[in-house]
Amino acid sequence: MMSKILVIDQDKRPLNPIHPARARQLLSHKKAAIFRRFPFTLILKESHPDATVSELRLKIDPGAKHTGIALVNDANGEVVFAAELKHRGFAIRDALTSRRQLRRSRRNRKTRYRQPRFLNRTRPKGWLAPSLQSRIDNIKTWVKRLRKFAPISAISQELVRFDMQLMRNPEVCGKEYQQGTLAGYETRQYLLEKWSRQCAYCGIKDVPLQIEHIHPRAKGGTNSITNLTLSCEKCNLKKGTKNIKDFLKKDPKRLEKILKQSKQTLADAAAVNTTRFALLEALKATGLPVETGSGGLTKFNRQQQGLEKTHWLDAACVGISTPKLIIKGVKPLLITASGYGSRQSCRTDKFGFPSRYVPRNKLHFGFQTGDIVKAVVTKGKKVGRYLGRIATRSSGSFNISTKKGLVQGISHKYCKHIHKKDGYGYIA
Structure with a gap:
């Protein structure tokens, strides 16, 4: 089985995706033409008003840098289309920082006595930073496009959640919530993302990892997320209740890296956490029924079916509606959000002065x-x-x-x- 080809009829209504061999046959007999290259879509030259259409479910696994997209037939579990969308949120953030620096430098040179105006701008309700809004806009764009070329009847979205306040300060809520499975699950998932799914002390991957206190609890260490890391069983037993500075005194570079990384927040998790409900409202605005699922359910579905961890496979496993998936021959379309270029009227040198x-x-x-x-x-x-x-x-x-x-x-x-x-x- 191969990835299916999207098809629309003469009136531009979406039909059932077809096998690539059938698509080549239609093109060679001139019964269809190429309507769009990305995603590859054919348009039939004859209308088929009586054609039966199988409804598909659009599944989305949103992330800060990449979003997985999959079209799944709920009836037979066939994945007919898959894509991985790479966002440009961090590039937008860097571009805005650069623009702000150039603007301040220019105003300092040309209008040194200009009154500050930072208090005369109000933001509308639900406002998001441009770097975050771009992620939602990218997904909305592709939902709209795919609805034109495929018979989509429902949407599934993963609601990824990291409770930042709870992990930072475990005393913020009641004892039952602190020690519940949700709090433990969120902490572990957060640490896996933050420490790149490897032992902080030896760097080994693909082994069972344990949650480790950087500053031992026996010597006054806390359960704060900034005092937690991941280690393999061997390193955890070897470190025991030693101070990390004593344990890594022969490896000062790794010690410096661990201490520095422990204080950093997880920017990717914060970005997803901020945009998840705004994306949910945008998907509901399409008028289609929207199913939501947790990251834990996605992981459970993927492991139950023995699938590897990729963005598009995670998307295919989102939600309780996930059937037994047929993924043989599916090759995802890799999409990179590049934007439409810059609106600068001139380029600048490294000092911020106009150059051309x-x-x-x-x-x-x-x-x-x-x-x-x-x-x-x-x-x-x-x-x-x-x-x-x-x-x-x-x-x-x-x-x-x-x-x-x-x-x-x-x-x-x-x-x-x-x-x-x-x-x-x-x-x-």
């Missing part, structure tokens, strides 16, 4: 930077076929980034659109 002008016109000869094109060059020094993303120039001489490298100086006359720029990069 940026043209405002982005479209040249019907092409813009970021489009995926196919160029068939028939004469000159660069005869051949090239497929990749282009960087345009007003002269009409484009650069094409192919799998084999950068090809410069290809005329726009040889270029043909494969997929227009849409703010995302793809690896099929």
Whole structure:
């Protein structure tokens, strides 16, 4: 079994996904045409009003850096489409920091006596930082796209939760909640993410890990999350009640790394924790029934079926509705949120001073930077076929980034659109 191909009819209504062999047959007999490259979708040239359509469930496993997406047929457990969406939230955060620094420097030079205006801006209810809002917008975009090309009737979302306040201060709530299985589960999952699922003392992976107190409880250590780490059984027994500085006195670099990392918060967990309910409301706004599941249920479903841990398989295992999955031959589409470029009117050097002008016109000869094109060059020094993303120039001489490298100086006359720029990069 292979990954299915999405199909829409002549009226652009989604039909059942089909086998790649059937898709090749339809294309060779000219009964269908390529409607979209990413995700690969065919449009039939004849309408089929009586065609029966099997409903699919869209499953989403949201994360700070990557989000898993899967289309599952609940009736037979077949995964018909899978994707892994890479977000650009941290890139947006860094870009905003850079812009703020440049703006402050410029205002300090040019309008030194300008009155501060940081108190005259109000934020609407439910406002999220741009780096967080972009994650929700990316998922909303792909939910909307997939609904156009697949008969989706329900959505499942994983509600990932880390109770930061409880882990930081175990005395914040009642004794029963502190010692319940939920508190222990959240602490362990948080530590697995924070310490990269490996022993903090020897770095070994893929072994049972134990929760370890950096500063031993026998010597006054607390249960605060900043005093917890993960270690293998061997290192845990070897350390015992020793002070970490005595235990790692022969390895000062690792000691410094552990002490530094123990004080850091888990930025990824905080990002997911902040956006999970905003994403849930956005999914409910589609009008489809939305099922929610916990991270523990996702892990249980995945382990029960003996599946490896990947973003798209985690998505396929979200929710109590998960059937016995059929994943043979499924290859996920790797999607990277790249944005639409910068709106800066000029580029700056490393000191923040203007260095060169940026043209405002982005479209040249019907092409813009970021489009995926196919160029068939028939004469000159660069005869051949090239497929990749282009960087345009007003002269009409484009650069094409192919799998084999950068090809410069290809005329726009040889270029043909494969997929227009849409703010995302793809690896099929």
